[in-house]
Amino acid sequence: MHKKIQELRSQRWFASDDIRGFAHRQRMQQQGLAREEFMGRPVIGILNTWSDLSPCHAHLRDRAQAIKRGVLQAGGYPLELPAMSLGEVMVKPTTMLYRNFLAMEAEELMRSLPLDGVVLLGGCDKTTPGLVMGATSMDIPALFCPAGAMLNDRYQGQAVGAGTHTKKYWEQYSIGNISQPEWIGLEARMTRAPGTCNTMGTASTMTSIVEAMGLALPGSTSLPAMDAAHTRMAWACGQRIVAMVWDDLRPSRILTRNAFLNGVAAWMALGGSTNAAVHLPAMAGRAGVALTLDDFDIMARQVPVLTNLFPSGNKLMEDFYYAGGLPALLQRIRAHLSLDALTCTGDTLGANIEGHASSDDEVIRPLDNPVIATTSDCPEAGMALAVLHGNLCPDGAVIKPSAATPALLRHTGRALVFDSNAEMLAAVNDPDLDVDENTVLVLRNGGPVGGPGMPEWGNLPIPKKLLKQGIRDIVRLSDSRMSGTHYGTCVLHISPESAVGGPLALLQTGDQIRLDISARTLDVLVSDSELAERRKQWRAPEQPYKRGFTRIYQHEVTQANHGCDFVSLEGAEKTPEPPIY
Numbered sequence: 001m002h003k004k005i006q007e008l009r010s011q012r013w014f015a016s017d018d019i020r021g022f023a024h025r026q027r028m029q030q031q032g033l034a035r036e037e038f039m040g041r042p043v044i045g046i047l048n049t050w051s052d053l054s055p056c057h058a059h060l061r062d063r064a065q066a067i068k069r070g071v072l073q074a075g076g077y078p079l080e081l082p083a084m085s086l087g088e089v090m091v092k093p094t095t096m097l098y099r100n101f102l103a104m105e106a107e108e109l110m111r112s113l114p115l116d117g118v119v120l121l122g123g124c125d126k127t128t129p130g131l132v133m134g135a136t137s138m139d140i141p142a143l144f145c146p147a148g149a150m151l152n153d154r155y156q157g158q159a160v161g162a163g164t165h166t167k168k169y170w171e172q173y174s175i176g177n178i179s180q181p182e183w184i185g186l187e188a189r190m191t192r193a194p195g196t197c198n199t200m201g202t203a204s205t206m207t208s209i210v211e212a213m214g215l216a217l218p219g220s221t222s223l224p225a226m227d228a229a230h231t232r233m234a235w236a237c238g239q240r241i242v243a244m245v246w247d248d249l250r251p252s253r254i255l256t257r258n259a260f261l262n263g264v265a266a267w268m269a270l271g272g273s274t275n276a277a278v279h280l281p282a283m284a285g286r287a288g289v290a291l292t293l294d295d296f297d298i299m300a301r302q303v304p305v306l307t308n309l310f311p312s313g314n315k316l317m318e319d320f321y322y323a324g325g326l327p328a329l330l331q332r333i334r335a336h337l338s339l340d341a342l343t344c345t346g347d348t349l350g351a352n353i354e355g356h357a358s359s360d361d362e363v364i365r366p367l368d369n370p371v372i373a374t375t376s377d378c379p380e381a382g383m384a385l386a387v388l389h390g391n392l393c394p395d396g397a398v399i400k401p402s403a404a405t406p407a408l409l410r411h412t413g414r415a416l417v418f419d420s421n422a423e424m425l426a427a428v429n430d431p432d433l434d435v436d437e438n439t440v441l442v443l444r445n446g447g448p449v450g451g452p453g454m455p456e457w458g459n460l461p462i463p464k465k466l467l468k469q470g471i472r473d474i475v476r477l478s479d480s481r482m483s484g485t486h487y488g489t490c491v492l493h494i495s496p497e498s499a500v501g502g503p504l505a506l507l508q509t510g511d512q513i514r515l516d517i518s519a520r521t522l523d524v525l526v527s528d529s530e531l532a533e534r535r536k537q538w539r540a541p542e543q544p545y546k547r548g549f550t551r552i553y554q555h556e557v558t559q560a561n562h563g564c565d566f567v568s569l570e571g572a573e574k575t576p577e578p579p580i581y
């Protein structure tokens with residue numbers, strides 16, 4: 001299909017011979033533009049999530065210039081538009097509180113302005129799903145241009161990764177194994193260049209998934225941020241989006257259920273972040289595609305972790321790039337993909353990955369040599385995800401076995417319950433804390449409503465008392481999330497969350513908890529009648545948010561198994577185009 005000039009959406013603003021059309025053209029010319037520059041051409045918005053407080057996106061103003069060159073040379077007209085910048089580490093209480101905010105902003109920017117297509121420029125954890133959710137709801141041609149991962153780094157000859165090693169070294173520092181000067185030195189060493197985390201954290205998980213779903217150019221999400229090829233990729237995005245506008249290649253043509261399942265297969269082979277279990281249902285909900293936690297569990301049983309990156313393995317994103325990146329990985333798992341899925345290239349996924357192969361089987365493993373060797377008594381150990389159900393999580397919970405301790409994946413232990421993150425932090429290093437290696441640490445009121453925003457509190461710290469005994473992992477449970485760069489036997493996203501009265505709210509210190517990964521169950525060994533008695537005493541925690549965005553968020557947000565989107569933003573129902581007058 002090739003659109004005619006009159007069919008360009010921007011023509012509604014610029015082509016009419018009336019006072020409104022006059023004003024639109026006049027105001028463009030006010031900026032020194034000639035009529036010919038923007039009239040009768042695809043007008044491309046570059047949604048740029050750069051900010052000085054988003055180090056992962058520090059280079060995106062430069063990349064926007066490369067995208068502009070590409071758009072201009074392809075006959076379009078580029079306009080750079082700032083969109084909410086969600087620097088994962090800086091934004092408090094959690095960027096997750098603002099993912100839907102960004103999605104709304106992106107959607108409404110597209111709707112309210114004379115844009116024919118958009119390049120979505122970002123990559124830090126929540127930015128990718130936020131931008132894609134907005135573009136999916138607006139449904140004009142959209143291409144995702146990933147920020148790219150930061151460079152590798154080494155410390156004492158060993159690969160060190162953002163997030164993963166911060167955690168490892170913090171544990172060492174907290175028990176005196178690392179000196180203070182060394183600790184301060186690490187601050188400057190561990191993230192040595194702009195770009196997203198160089199481990200297989202949430203950023204690289206989400207950008208790779210979006211490429212596998214067909215919304216980013218082949219190979220683009222594996223390019224290091226600081227590689228010259230990354231700038232050329234941005235230029236290519238500018239070229240490609242103009243063609244996508246003429247071809248009317250909108251998200252709704254790309255984002256089928258099979259495209260989502262391609263994303264899920266990639267996630268599992270990557271050993272990607274548990275956060276994808278929240279973002280994928282949210283993105284699918286915008287496309288009108290049914291995608292559930294069960295779909296993830298089914299795929300996880302079929303596709304083992306093949307990407308040897310932290311936190312499941314021991315390499316970094318730059319190594320993944322050298323080994324062939326995502327196209328090479330997708331080639332490895334092609335039997336699990338819908339190769340006929342249409343992508344942003346105008347070609348199928350199968351055509352995009354044709355001829356790609358792993359050049360390093362240590363990094364991108366063959367199917368018969370996955371990252372974690374599984375034994376017959378714990379086949380789950382090599383999986384990127386397991387979805388649990390039980391009387392503690394009737395609507396589901398998730399765990400990442402490949403980043404957990406296999407011996408703990410079947411475990412019964414006594415609960416030690418904290419009602420808030422602050423309470424937990426104040427108590428966890430108390431030398432008298434009643435805890436041993438069999439204890440199950442529990443944090444509640446950390447879910448979408450309770451957090452609010454479902455912060456990454458789920459990787460509860462190992463009590464210092466246990467670290468000193470050499471214990472590095474125990475079972476932990478919460479209705480929170482965990483950073484994709486982290487590791488440990490952490491059951492996350494317990495749904496429904498405690499703040500809305502999920503069974504987690506009824507748990508008491510001393511209760512026996514049973515985790516059985518093979519059965520995919522998580523239960524508290526307390527009778528139904530006892531739980532019913534406790535429910536009579538339960539009161540929802542008082543919320544201090546009486547106004548503003550957080551209040552809107554708490555009223556609108558869905559539970560983790562549904563993706564934590566807003567009720568009024570879900571669904572593929574079309575919003576009418578705005579009147580021009």
Ligand code: FES
Nearest residue numbers: 056088124197203
């Ligand atoms: Fe931005 Fe990790 S903090 S990707």
Ligand code: MG
Nearest residue numbers: 125202483484
């Ligand atoms: Mg992260």
